[in-house]
Amino acid sequence: MENFEPEIIAFCCHYCAYTAADMAGSKRLSYPTNVKIIRVPCTGKVDALHIMSAFEKGADGVYVAGCLEGDCHFKNGNTRAAQRVAHVQKILQDLGWDTQRLAMMNMSAGMGEVFARTACEFTEKIKQLGPSPVKQMNTDSYRQTQR
Amino acid sequence: MQKLKDIEHSETAHTHVLVIGGGVGGIRATLDLAESRRNVILIDSAYSIGGLMTSLDRTFPTNNCDLCTVSPHLSENTRQVYLNLMPMTRLKALTGEAGRFTATLVTEPRYIDMEKCTACGECYKHFPDIVRFTPGLDPRAPTCMRYPQATPYAFSIDMEKMADITALQKICKADAIFPEDRQQIKTVEVASVILSMGAELFDPSGLTHFGAGKFDNVVTGLQYERIMSASGPFEGDLIRVSDKKRPRKVAWIQCVGSRGINKGDVPYCSSVCCMVSLKEAMVTKERFAETIETTIFYMDMRTFGKDYELFLNRAKTDYGIRMIRSRPHTITEDPETKNISITYALEEKALQMTEEFDMVVLSTGFRVPGSSVELARQLGIELNIHDFVKTDPFNSVVTSRPGVYVCGVAQSPKDIPETMVQASAAAGMAASNLTAAVDIPEEDNGFIPEKDVSTQPLRIGVFICDCGLEIGGLLDMDKMVEFAGCQTDVLVSRAVGHGCSSESMNLIEESIRTNDLNRVVIGGCSPRTHETKFQDLLRRAGLNKYLVEIVNLRDQDAWAHLGHPKEALNKAFQLLRAGICGVRKSRPLMDQFLPMNPNALVVGGGVTGMTAALQLADQGIKVYLVEKNSTLGGLAKSIRRTIEGEDVGVFMSRLTDQVSTHKNIMVLANSIIVDHSGVPGRFKTGLQTGPRMNYMQIDHGVTIFATGALPNRPDAYGLGLHENIVTQLELDVLIEDYPEKIKKMTQMVMIQCAGSREPGNPNCSRVCCQAAVKNALRAKTLNPDIEIYVFYRDMRTYGFQEDYYRQARNMGIQFIRFSLENKPEVWVENDRISVFAHDIILDRKIQIETSCLALSTGMTADDETTEDMAMMFHLPRTSDHFFLEDHVKLRPVDMSVRGIFVAGTARSPKNIQESITEAHAAACRAQALLAKKEINLGAAVAKVDSSKCAACLICVRACPFSIPFINEDGYSQIDPAKCQGCGVCVADCPAKAIQLFAYEDDQILAKIEGLLGGLN
Amino acid sequence: MITAEQKPLKEIIDSISPYEKIFLVGCNECVTVCAAGGRKEVGLLASVLRLHYLKQGRTIEIKEITLERQCDPEYVEELASEIHRTEAVLSMACGCGVQTLAGRYRETPVFPAVNTLFMGASEAQGIWAERCQGCGDCLLGLTGGICPVARCSKHLLNGPCGGTSHGKCEIAPDVDCAWCLIWERLKALGLEKRYEEIMEAKDWRSAGGGGPRKIVRKDLLL
Structure with a gap:
């Protein structure tokens, strides 16, 4: 697994984490290219189905990054997101996956450093966990299904 | 292309504001006025607007390219129906009075028919060594376009240099060359005038000792910016002029021509140069090579703006930029290598040092050009001793002539955020001379009807912006274009230089039309900043504005992955594919509108809140002014004098009276905010008010936060141990109210940066150096025999405050420097106060017994208040608990939540005049929003x-x-x-x-598929 | 409303393990409302199953369909044209739906993906509690609107047993004693006297003791 470069999807709230990611960029704070962002208006919009879909399509890790607790632009979307993340973690556990492949994070718009740091840390963790179980088992058939 | 409206025959005389100077300040003022539905005429003597900022490579503190940040603002102009843009125009005369001025404008010939010119660039192609604006480095040629995003997007001809006009006419396919063009003079009726002429940067070639203009490798800061700029002479490559090689050692010399009393010097401080040099040094390491050694020779590091101290710390610790406190006296050139030797002395070592550098950058400040002095004479406005426009002591945008306002560097040296603040403030003041807003029906927006795309097969166009070199410098443009072109349903894939420039925008629009595209993907910067602009582009092209997807290749790819071009390119492919997959699922959508609530809520009844409330109320807006204390006034109540000697008390009581008696202001003292809901334009805020804490609810369209800051009282230097150990605020009161006490004193010691610029509170409080100088001067005037010692780390008497600093030194006040590692110690024994400190020059401990110790403690954020408000109103804060504005440079008083604004010390420490200006700015921005009758809620x-x-x-x-x-x-x-x-x-x-809508599940799933599909 | 919850994943997987072409059928009625088998849960389970097969290196073809109501033949008929394309059906409806499907499509094995639990009501978002056992002889008029059949652990009809303590049932501290609730309600209604009336032994034939039940509305027969 020396050269394993995980695919990581980050669902980021427009009001905080997405802005924090822009902030990280404007401060030229580096983080791994593995992390790719999908912008959502609020993490409360992130459906369990989206997270599952990301894993199905080959994501090795997924995280949902919303506003700090109590700071949600829409009152409680971020806490709803955290509940859903926990629910999907339970599903992953039933499937025999490491639940650390999915995480909920909180940061404010000004926290460019936090965005960069958590992106690094999460990528590092996924690297340790190795490729997603769907890829580990049988890469050939995985390729086939993705076609 | 902008079609200039004929304003001569305007039937509604005196409904216009004239803005002179199209730099960022002038543009901001113009946009604010146009947004609040006022007619504006913007004139600039240059052939396109943009001013000084557009020739800088990147600007602090975000260190991004200006062209990208300012160009949306510039092009915004071209779509504003309230705007008349008149380049190559100057003011000849202004008669009449506030509300009823007649301005005479002179427009120079462009020799190009703007109606015909398609900006094809053919004329420019035939003069290949021209076009770019490279002052001092490149000869300028007959047709000029200053920078790629120029507005208006048109060329002009320098007739004097043009020998054969018929040759040029032949080249022009549009037949736009117009040699008969003549100077035109017209008069316009205006209600107010805003001056934003800016200033020039000092040309040091007249100085004998720095080698500017003599040595190839000595350049000014502006020249260095041009060298680094993607649109500069070396197309963004940092190389030496002498041998076209990359320098390994670059030095900056600060205060060249500034803070001096010698020949060619000006005595004031230009305020921005320290940050500019830090930025240039950081960008040098970031963009060109970390190994380039960067050294800054400076006198005082003046990083006093919001979070600028953190910027300085980052420059030192993260970038390893070397700082030497010295003013070099000799600069020589090695005739062989063309390297530059700098000879300097260090204050802690009594010896002379010489060091060789590959390149030396002279950090030069602002100078008032003769044209501004002439303009002031014509306008009949007063200038200060440095020839900057003189303004009201409590209102920095009000000139000596009623109805004439000023903003930006024309008033005093300042950075972009402060210019933006002043511009909005000036716009607000200028609008108050006008009657009601002008209604121009929305249908006049010039948009063609939307095309029905529902039955069309997908026809996607992908346009990838190189953003100067911001994107193209790291990511391979050709490969991205090729990759996008191979995706299903993509008909057009192409690179566009500076995608947000009017040239590229027109090119994209044209491509949409000719290829009958019905979905568009823009690879560029963040949708947060540029989505609206491209949505407008789609509307102009006849497409629903929700059929565009912005792929964030800059902020979230190129910028974040410097040094990893291969990985970043792969990421770009994935992001592009996600964008293309997403846009395939996009559908035309309709925006939702609601009527706007016309009232304003101002939170905080200090000088800022009161000023903002008054400004809005004078415009006929109902204002609720909420103050948690029982009386109005805030922190400013405890200030007696400004550094200029103005009586703050008199000003405050007049302001308080005006606010308390204004029919449009409802003052709610003893009130706290307990709940908040609603959408921008229709907010509802609940208060508990009065002694019985009765609940009431307010409906309002906008909110201004002016909750102020707290005076800092750190547990340091014996504060609280002795009645004569005081803060500068307390000393101010002591001097004003108990002068006899000062007269009895024999010594006075001041310690700067008490509780700031150190771990725990790393930022600079901005106001303390001026407070110390102010109080020292007053104490010395009261008691000429008193010995005053000021212990400081960097004296930050920016702008004209430098005059007072110099005056203090001339009066014998001693300034002794200390370092963070060697802070003074205070001993209190037997009612006696002693200060022990390390004197750097003497290199030994000194002891001063003092009658009074004044600590410059500055201010800290009102954490409790900003936290409560941030929670309730969903607002971001900085790490030190001030409110965090939407854009630190371009939108300094707007919060990220639309309809919410911030002003004064709630945003960052600042003095009373600066707070007042910010209050006016916030009021102006709030009013611009309220001027809309409806609020667009978007389609989501x-x-x-x-x-x-x-x-x-x-x-x-x-x-x-x-x-x-x-x-x-x-x-x-x-x-x-x-x-x-x-x-x-x-x-x-x-x-x-x-x-x-706009985030439908199939779109999100398609993006996931796009990011990950076909991998492994 | 009929309530259900998803079966343990292992059981679902075991039931369909021989097959690689599955119809996963949800129901837009009760199981949607109790978040056990609506369109959303169908999507999630499909995703989970695909992930499981992927991990095993197998492929599975899952067709997701959510019927308006799986317990009505007309709605179930919607599958008819495509049922031959599948090897097995996994139903996320209650037992009624599963049986309707199984009865209609006799050639195809139908497996339940949920356990049907009870007839319940929503106490709050995400919480459903048993309220009715369908005994066929409703007593609620006598018991202040609280059903002793469904809510008393022992289905007692004449007051609480000795296991009641501070209003809670002895089986678990978070279960209310139905008879305490009934008493409080009757008191509040001023109908304490009802409590003293002896209820006769219940005829459990109408509760299913007489075999499977059926309702026939002759006026509606076509």
């Missing part, structure tokens, strides 16, 4: 598919705003006018019967 609303709805009530319960309900047909219904667009109901619906 949730909609229920009744055929799928099981009426399970989950959405009804889950909605944070209780908007869904089960209608009489038995299905959930969501009122689009009330929906806030969070999408919680969508993610919770067990029947998947709800979709959030």
Whole structure:
């Protein structure tokens, strides 16, 4: 697994984490290219189905990054997101996956450093966990299904 | 291309504001006025607007390219129906009075017919060594376009240099060359005038000792910016002029021509140069090579702006930029290598040092050009001793002539954020001389009807912006274009230089039309900043504005992955594919509108809040002014004098009277905010007010936060141990109210940066150096025999405050420097105060016994208040708990939540005049929003598919705003006018019967597929 | 409403393990409302199953369909044209739906993906509690609107047993004693006298003791 470069999807709230990611960029704070962002208006919009879909399509890790607790632009979307993340973690556990492949994070718009740091840390963790179980088992058939 | 409207025959005389100077300040003022539906005429003597900022490579503190940040603002101009843009025009005379001026304008010939010119660039192609604006480095040629995003997008001809006009006419396919063009003079009726002429940067070639203009490798800061700029002479490559090689050692010399009394010097401080040099040094390491050694020779490091101290710390620790406190006296050139030797002395070592550098950058400050002095003479406005426009002591945008206002560097040296603040303030003041806003029907926006794309097959166009070199410098443009071109349904894939420039925008628009595109992907910067601009582009091209997808290749790829071009390119491919997949699923959508509530809520009854409230109330807006204390006044009540000697008390009591008696202001003292809801333009805020804490609810369209800051009282230097150990605020009162006490004193010691610029509170409080100088001067004037010692780390008497600093030194006040590692110690024994400190020059400990010790403690954020407000109003804060504005450079008083503004010390420490200016700015921005009768809520609303709805009530319960309900047909219904667009109901619906427009599930799934599909 | 919850994943997987072409059928009625088998849960389970097969290196073809109501033949008929394309059906409806499907499509094995639990009501978002056992002889008029058959652990009809303590049932501290609730309600209604009336032994034939039940509305027969 020396050269394993995980695919990581980050669902980021427009009001905080997405802005924090822009902030990280404007401060030229580096983080791994593995992390790719999908912008959502609020993490409360992130459906369990989206997270599952990301894993199905080959994501090795997924995280949902919303506003700090109590700071949600829409009152409680971020806490709803955290509940859903926990629910999907339970599903992953039933499937025999490491639940650390999915995480909920909180940061404010000004926290460019936090965005960069958590992106690094999460990528590092996924690297340790190795490729997603769907890829580990049988890469050939995985390729086939993705076609 | 902008079609200039004929303003001569305007029937509504005196409904215009004239803005002179199209730099960022002038543009901001113009846009603010146009946004609040006032007619504006913007004139600039240059052939396109943009000013000084557009020739800088990048600007602090975000260190991004200016062209990209300012160009949306510039092009915004071209679509504003309230705007007349007149380049190559100057003011000849202004007669009349405030509200009824007649201005005589002179427009120089362009020799190009703007109606015909298509900006094809053919004329420029035939003069290949020209076009770019490279002062001092490149000869300028007959046709000029200053920078790629120039507005208006047109060329001009320098007739004097043009020998053969017929040759040029032949080249022009549009037949736009117009040699008969003549100077035109017209008069316009205006109600107010805003001056934003800016200033020049000092040309040091007249100085004998720095080698400017003599040595190839000595350049000014502006020349260095041009060298680094993508649109500069070396196309963004940092190389030496002498041998075209990359320098390994670069030095900056600060205060060249500034803070001096010698020949060619000006005595004032230009305020921005320290940050500029830090930025240039950081960008040098970042963009060209970390190994380039960067050294800054400076006198005092003046990083006094919001979070600028953190910027300085980052420059030192993260970038390893070397700082030497010295003013070099000799600079020589090695005739062989053309390297530059700098000889300098260090204050801690009594010896002379010489060091060789590959390149030396002279950090030069602002100078008032002769043309501004002449303009002032014509206008009959007073200038200060440095020839900057003199302004009211408590209103920095009001000149000596009523109805004439000023903003930006024309008033005093300042950076971009402060210029923006002053510009908005000036716009607000200028608008107050006008009658009501002018209504121009929305239908006049010039948009063609939207094309029906529902039955068309997908026709996608992908346009990838190189953003100067911001994107193209790291990511391979050709490969990205090729990759995008191979994706399904992509008909057009191409690179566009500076995608947000008018040239590229026109090119994209043209491509949409000619290729009959119905979906567009823009690879560029963040949708947060540029989505609206490209949405407008689609509308102009006849497409629904929601059929565009912005792929963030800059902020979230190129910028974040410097040094990893290969990985970043792969990421770019994935992001592009996600964008293309996403746009395939996009649908035309309609925006939702609601009527605007016309009232304003101002939180905080200090000088800032009161000023903002008064400004709005004078414009006929009903203002609720909420103050938690029982009386108005805030921190300014405890200030007696400004550094200029103005009586703050008199000003404050007049202001308080005006506010308390104003018919449009409802002062709610003893009031606290307890709840908040609603959408921008229709807020509801609950208060508990009065001695009985009665609950009341306010409906308002906008909110201004002016909650102030707290005087810092650190547990340091014996504060609180002795009655004569005081803060500068307390000393101010002591001097004013108890002068006899000062007269009895024999010594006075001041310690700067008490409790700031150190771990725990790393930022600079900005106001303390001026407070110390102010109090020292007053004490010395009261008691000429008193010995005053000021212990400082860097004296930050920016701008004209430098005059007072110099005066203090001339009066014998001793300034002794200390370092963070060697702070003074204070001993209190037997009622006697002693200060022990290390004197750097003497290199030994000194002891001063003093009658009075004044600590410059500055201010800290009102953490409790900003935290409460941030929670309730969903506002971001900085790490030191001040409010964080939407854009630190370009939108300094706007918060990220639309309709919410911030001003004064709630945003960052500042003095009373600066707070007042910011109050005016926030009021102006708020008023611009209130001038709209309707508020656009966007299209991101949730909609229920009744055929799928099981009426399970989950959405009804889950909605944070209780908007869904089960209608009489038995299905959930969501009122689009009330929906806030969070999408919680969508993610919770067990029947998947709800979709959030603009973020539909199939779009999100398509993006996931795009990011990951076909991998491995 | 009929309530259900998803079966343990292992059981679902075991039941369909021989097959690689599956119809996963949800129901837009009760199981949607109790978030056990609506469109959303169908999507999630499909995703989970695909992930499981992927991990095993197998492929599975899952067709997701959510019927308006799986317990009505007309809605179930919607599958008819495509049922031959599948090897097995996994139903996320209650037992009624599963049986309707199984009865209609006799050639195809039908497996339940949920356990049907009880007839319940929603106490709050995400919480459903048993309220009715369908005994066929409703007593609620006598018991202040609280059903002793469904809510008393022992289905007692004449007051609480000795296991009641501070209003809670002895089986678990978070279960209310139905008879305490009934008493409080009757008191509040001023109908304490009802409590003293002895209820006769219940005839459990109508509760299913007499075999499978059926309702026939002759006026509606076509």
